[in-house]
Amino acid sequence: MLLSLFKTRSRTECEVRLHDGTRFRVRPGETLLDAALAAGLDAPYNCRVGACRTCRCEVVEGKANSLVDRAYVLEPHDLQRGAYLACQTQPLSDLVLRWEMGHRPESGITAKVSGQAQLTPRVWRVSLITARALQASPGQYVGVRVPQGENPAWLRPYSIVSLAPHLDGSLLHLDVARHAGGRMSTWLTSADAIGQAVQLAGPFGDCVAGSDAAPLAAAGAGSGIGAACGALMESHARQPSRPTLLLAYGAQLQDLYGADALAASARRHGARHLSLAWAEHAPTAASGTARGRAPFGLDAIGAWAASWSHTPSQATHDARVLLYGPSGFVDACLPVLHDMGFGAERIRFDRYQSPSEETT
Numbered sequence: 001m002l003l004s005l006f007k008t009r010s011r012t013e014c015e016v017r018l019h020d021g022t023r024f025r026v027r028p029g030e031t032l033l034d035a036a037l038a039a040g041l042d043a044p045y046n047c048r049v050g051a052c053r054t055c056r057c058e059v060v061e062g063k064a065n066s067l068v069d070r071a072y073v074l075e076p077h078d079l080q081r082g083a084y085l086a087c088q089t090q091p092l093s094d095l096v097l098r099w100e101m102g103h104r105p106e107s108g109i110t111a112k113v114s115g116q117a118q119l120t121p122r123v124w125r126v127s128l129i130t131a132r133a134l135q136a137s138p139g140q141y142v143g144v145r146v147p148q149g150e151n152p153a154w155l156r157p158y159s160i161v162s163l164a165p166h167l168d169g170s171l172l173h174l175d176v177a178r179h180a181g182g183r184m185s186t187w188l189t190s191a192d193a194i195g196q197a198v199q200l201a202g203p204f205g206d207c208v209a210g211s212d213a214a215p216l217a218a219a220g221a222g223s224g225i226g227a228a229c230g231a232l233m234e235s236h237a238r239q240p241s242r243p244t245l246l247l248a249y250g251a252q253l254q255d256l257y258g259a260d261a262l263a264a265s266a267r268r269h270g271a272r273h274l275s276l277a278w279a280e281h282a283p284t285a286a287s288g289t290a291r292g293r294a295p296f297g298l299d300a301i302g303a304w305a306a307s308w309s310h311t312p313s314q315a316t317h318d319a320r321v322l323l324y325g326p327s328g329f330v331d332a333c334l335p336v337l338h339d340m341g342f343g344a345e346r347i348r349f350d351r352y353q354s355p356s357e358e359t360t
């Protein structure tokens, strides 16, 4: 284990040269994005946690280490071209990169916080009304930016649970878990936020139901249950005959929510093939999930996929899986799903990583 850590981290400073000749240095443990920004470059980024792909660059020469499995976050043709996400990459040697500088301005849209409803002891559903219509799908995420006077604005991504037309704009629902000491989550779930204006960037991400007919499983932990339900509800509205499975994880029974609303949506749209599975104690990377062992009910996905396949050995090649939740949860699920036969092209996920938790 220690050996592999040393292998994947340069112990000396590395030099990066961009295709236009610009040079900057990367200290041990720093990501390419952090180093580029520290050097005053106008590097493009948005989420800084490997979700939006805005910071995509290509390694032309040298060796780099990705902090996330690139097969899950980049397309096969991008991988062939040596693509990496700069916010999740550390150099292992001096590098030559093809990376277009120029921070692309976000397509900002003004919204007002219009309501909050507490769903569980930790999760609130926050309603926002946007000033103009937002084109997005449940399961995508928006960057919520709150101006802080002279100080830098807070910017945090939140998954869209649902959205509907409202006057000239959209009514948007986000499920927000309140973290002790968390600036944005505490503010968004407090009475102070009601009636306040925020800026939204996006939508971003592709962790959505999509339009194919393959059986669709969505697993959510904590506030990720909302996005999982939202994606499945969209699938019911679009393709009622598509088999769907919700797998919801909470730390305790009272953290589980969403099943009633999801079942009601299935009835409303005539979607008869909805399955529900629940588990307390979400798997986490820290809980020591052994490879090859399906923990905490994840095997329900394999069994369910097989029940919808004409050729059970091909089941996991047919079904698609969406994952939403804390990074430890997603990181525990990915290798298990992979061992169960789900290829990277069948899995989409959003890791609810806080910028303050980033590994650098």
Ligand SMILES: Cc1cc2nc3c(=O)[nH]c(=O)nc-3n(C[C@H](O)[C@H](O)[C@H](O)COP(=O)(O)OP(=O)(O)OC[C@H]3O[C@@H](n4cnc5c(N)ncnc54)[C@H](O)[C@@H]3O)c2cc1C
Pocket (backbone or CB within 6 Å): 047, 049, 051, 141, 156, 157, 158, 159, 160, 174, 175, 176, 177, 178, 179, 180, 181, 182, 183, 184, 185, 186, 223, 224, 227, 326, 350, 351, 352, 353, 354, 355, 356, 357
């Ligand atoms: C693509 C994406 C989608 C997301 N969608 C959602 C969503 O739908 N709902 C949602 O609730 N969150 C979501 N998040 C996480 C969200 O963006 C914030 O990171 C989270 O709300 C914490 O922000 P904060 O300002 O409250 O905490 P910060 O002020 O950034 O952090 C302060 C402290 O709070 C604690 N903390 C912060 N985050 C966590 C955490 N995840 N686990 C444990 N402790 C933490 C830590 O002690 C941290 O040091 C998403 C993140 C990403 C990247």
Ligand code: FES
Pocket (backbone or CB within 6 Å): 044, 045, 046, 047, 048, 049, 050, 051, 052, 053, 054, 055, 056, 085, 086, 087, 088
């Ligand atoms: S900034 Fe790197 S993926 Fe979003």
